[in-house]
Amino acid sequence: MSSHLRVAVPREQTGNSIRDSALGLVPETVEPLIALNERVWNGGAVRPALLELVRLRNARLVNCVFCRSVRYDVARADGLTEDKVAGVTDGYEQSSLDEREKRALVFADAYLKSGGELDPIRAAEVRAAFTPEELASITCFATPAAAVFPSTFIDSRYEVPSYTIANFSMRFTPMNEKWTTTLYVNNLTDEVYANNAQSFGRGFWTQGGPGGAVGLSSPPRQAIADYRGRPREYGLTFQFNFR
Amino acid sequence: MNTTSITLGDVLTRAGSAAPAFETMWQALWSQRRVPPALLELCRLRLAQLHGAAAELAVAHPAVQVPPAQRDSVIRGGFATDGQFAPGEVAVLSLAEVYAQDPAAITDGMADAVRRTYGDAGLVVLIEALGFIDGRIRMARLTNALARAGA
Numbered sequence: 001m002s003s004h005l006r007v008a009v010p011r012e013q014t015g016n017s018i019r020d021s022a023l024g025l026v027p028e029t030v031e032p033l034i035a036l037n038e039r040v041w042n043g044g045a046v047r048p049a050l051l052e053l054v055r056l057r058n059a060r061l062v063n064c065v066f067c068r069s070v071r072y073d074v075a076r077a078d079g080l081t082e083d084k085v086a087g088v089t090d091g092y093e094q095s096s097l098d099e100r101e102k103r104a105l106v107f108a109d110a111y112l113k114s115g116g117e118l119d120p121i122r123a124a125e126v127r128a129a130f131t132p133e134e135l136a137s138i139t140c141f142a143t144p145a146a147a148v149f150p151s152t153f154i155d156s157r158y159e160v161p162s163y164t165i166a167n168f169s170m171r172f173t174p175m176n177e178k179w180t181t182t183l184y185v186n187n188l189t190d191e192v193y194a195n196n197a198q199s200f201g202r203g204f205w206t207q208g209g210p211g212g213a214v215g216l217s218s219p220p221r222q223a224i225a226d227y228r229g230r231p232r233e234y235g236l237t238f239q240f241n242f243r
Numbered sequence: 244m245n246t247t248s249i250t251l252g253d254v255l256t257r258a259g260s261a262a263p264a265f266e267t268m269w270q271a272l273w274s275q276r277r278v279p280p281a282l283l284e285l286c287r288l289r290l291a292q293l294h295g296a297a298a299e300l301a302v303a304h305p306a307v308q309v310p311p312a313q314r315d316s317v318i319r320g321g322f323a324t325d326g327q328f329a330p331g332e333v334a335v336l337s338l339a340e341v342y343a344q345d346p347a348a349i350t351d352g353m354a355d356a357v358r359r360t361y362g363d364a365g366l367v368v369l370i371e372a373l374g375f376i377d378g379r380i381r382m383a384r385l386t387n388a389l390a391r392a393g394a
Contacts, residue, residue, distance in 0.1 A: 006351060006354045006355075006358070006363075006366065007358070007363035007366055007367060008363055022363075022367055023367060023371070025364045025367050026275065026277065026364050026367050026368050026371070028271055028274075028275050029268070029271045029272060029275060029368060029371055032264070032267045032268040033268055033371070035264050035268075036261070036264040036265055036267070036268045038264075039260050039261040039264040039265075040261045040264070043259050043261045043264070044258055044259055044260075044261045045258065045259055062346075062347075063347075110385050110388070111378075111381050111382060111385055112381075115294050115295075115296075115380075115381055115384060116380070116381035116382060116383065116384025116385040116387075116388065117384060117385075117388060118385060118388040118389070118392075120391065120392050123388045123389050123391065123392035124392040126389060126392075127389050127392050132257050133257040133258065133259070135389065136254065136256070136257040136258035137261060139254075139255055139258065139382050139385075139386070140255055140258045140261040140262060140265045141261070142378070142382070143265070143374075143378035143379060143382055144265075144268070144375070144378070
């Protein structure tokens, strides 16, 4: 693999995960960002556990592996459970999340997926679920949560090494018969390979533990996540033409 | 009256102590000097154009002046070829254009083109600013949608 960091991080490390990231290269904006991060978690009208669901929905939609793996301490202390987190899927309307939590995810989806557009029916449902103060709080939270995430793209993505896999299949179709059977083996040699990779090195979300404006329940890390391609698979298919 | 990224702060005053912190961050992006605020304003207009946010396009940042010809060039999408902008400015606007559609598609080359003129700190400011500009445009539209639902 080859890679390079697009920007350096500050040479002087202060123990604050935001200030010590690439964002710390700009003191005139990192200090207001630190203050904002602290206030949105501790000074808004919405409980941290609900905000965390919105953040995790954001992380899922933008496919940030690291963002999805961390949990804010204040959210856990506020009662966030992994059962709730498990509800933050594309089928959340059918999940065990309560109605306010589901409407919060509708709000997040409208912000992230639809550019802020929301049909009148769903907009009315969101309005009914939250007070104006709560909606303002979620707004103050969701905007920087999505804005800070792209700072991880200040790190270069990595190249996945090339790979070769062999697939085999054999089909048998008897003459004048309506059925076909196929024997297949994918990845014949059971090659171990990565077909995708994501780096999360040195950005804001990579440093957890004490010292940050808000605690993150994860150890400090700088790593690359490789996604393994499928191992050897074999099977038999049967197809019948009913016509 | 439609809310825009420029006026969103008026709506957010109900967010308690998070609201002034949010506005302080917003103002910090417009008062820094690593990336010219006029260039950020042009990025805002380009993002607004890509979002189809008519209300956003109709307003101007009250503290930033941009030449009308440059404004028209950005809205029209001709900034890369019509000679109105220096290479560094084209790099910023090009990155903003990709950012609006898919931040993951920003290449090393695009980032390097920004860094050549504005440095590492400038690239950081640009991405932060695009995040907040894009976010506030989206939130303003969402705020308007919610307001219409209550009308």
